[in-house]
Every structure is written in structure tokens, then in C-alpha cells.
Amino acid sequence: MADFGFNEHHQNEVINYMRFARSKRVLRLKTIDSCFEELKDSRLVEETFTVDEVRQMLDGLQVVVRGEVEMELINTAHTNVLLLRQLFSQAEKFYLRLQSDISELENRDLLEQVAEFEKTDFKTTNKINQETSKPKLAPLNEGGVSELLNKEITRLQEENDKLKARLRTLESQAMSALDEKTKAERALKDLQKVQGEQQLAARSQEISCLEDTVAALKGDYERSLTATAASQKDLQENLISAKHDLLRVQEQLAMAEKELEKKFQQTAAYRNMKEILTKKNEQIKDIRKRLQRYEPNE
Secondary structure (H helix, E strand, O other), X not given: OHHHOOOHHHHHHHHHHHHXXXXXXXXXXXXXXXXXHHHHHHOOOOOOOOHHHHHHHHXXXXXXXXXXXXXXXXXXXXXXXXXXXXXXXXXXXXXXXOOOOHHHHHOHHHHHHHHHHHHOHHHOHHHOOOOOOOOOOOOOOOXXXXXXXXXXXXXXXXXXXXXXXXXXXXXXXXXXXXXXXXXXXXXXXXXXXXXXXXXXXXXXXXXXXXXXXXXXXXXXXHHHXXXXXXXXXXXXXXXXXXXXXXXXXXXXXXXXXXXXXXXXXXXXXXXXXXXXHHHHHHHHHHHHHHXXXXXXXX
């Protein structure tokens, strides 16, 4: 088994799995043998059989054996998936990413080595250490990934020490700030006790002045509202009067325009212009008729 590069622990793990697989294989073979024995005991009771009877017996036996083999293959595939699940789960605890090469599963040389191992070393039970507890992957203690993990742990420890020192500094600053805050609160209370009555009197006087100011502003505002309402009423009346005047002027302008138009139509120039336009329209109609006669498509 040294050709595979396994240590003793992993070699024992492989032996345990192969022992499990062999027990399942032997059990399934016994089931297949029992199928043949059942056929012999139940059907082969006569001396002669027809071709159809033999074919029927073989077909039934084929269905049973096929089902047993298919069930074993499916169970083997599912068992392998559970084994890979255990390996991957243990590898992820150490932040490892395992990779598999599916093409190596059909490597004839490796398969022959596994078969040879099963024939020789696997049968020597004295070399196998039985484990009573559930097997677990041991942490890596050699180079490669272990070295990287040690470096990462060292870096994290250094960073943790820096953070602890920073935390102690911040705690000291916070305590100093709390002390200063306590002193300031005490000084403020003392100052409030000394100046409390003076400030209260000054604030009362200030509030009184503010109330007087607000009352005066309120009176001015009410008077301005009254004046504004009166001026707004005057503006509305003036606006209505202006609208009436505008309508009257517009009516007068309309009447004047009608009068001018009527007078213009009665002039000789207007009548002459109208006759000229009438003649021109008749000439245009005559020209269009001639054009239609000579060029009907246009």
C-alpha cells in the first residue's frame, strides 16, 4: 500500500472501507445465488421442458438478477457519496478544498494495485488496528497547508494583541473623559446653585418683556389686517368699475368699425375694386377650362 503514499492511519481507513464494501458484495452475491436456488427448487421439478418454458424461466430469473445488481450498484454509488461527504466536511473545518480526478477512477494500473492489495495485505488482520470510536480526520502537522495555517494563526494572534492594546488605550481615554465629565457636572451644579435665583429673576423679566412685545405685535397685526381688508374691498370695487368701462369702450369700438366698413363699401373705389376682382375670377376660371381641355391629365 506504500505505492499509494498513505500513512498508517489512512491505510487503516482504506482497509475499513474495503472490508465494508466486501461484506456488502458478499451479501449481494448470496442474494443472487439464492435466486438461482429458488428457481431450481420451485421450477425445475420436471424432467423435460419446452423451449417456451425454459425461455420464461430465464426471463424471470433475468429480471430478478438485474434488479438485485442494479440495487447494489445504486447503493454503492450512494455509499460513495456519503463517504465523500464525510471527507469534504472534515476538510472544510480546516478551510481545505479537496479536488478529485474522475479519469483516475478507470486507471487500470491503480485498479490492479488495489486488487493485489485486497488479495494480500487486506487478508492479514494482525496488521489492522481496530478503532472503537467514530473515525475523524487528524489535523495536518506537516508542511504545505499546515505551514500556511500556522502563519495565518500567528498573524491573527499578532493582530489580536494589537487590538487588545488599542482597546486598553481606548478604555484609558474613556475613563479620563468620564472623570472630566463628572467634574464638569459638579461645577455646573455648583454654578446653578449660586446663580439660580439671579437667572430666574432675569428670565422672568425677559419673559415679561417678550409677552409685551408679542401683544404689541399682535395689535399691529390685527390693525394691518383691518386696513388690508378695507383696501382689498376698494380694489375689488375699482376693478369691477374698470371692467365695466372696458366693456363699454369695446362695444363702442365694435360699432365704430361696423360703421366704417359700411361707409367704405358705399364708396366708388370699393365698387370698382369689387368689379375688377369679379372679372379676374372669371378670367381665371376660363383659363382653367382651356387648360383642362388641352391637358386633361394634369
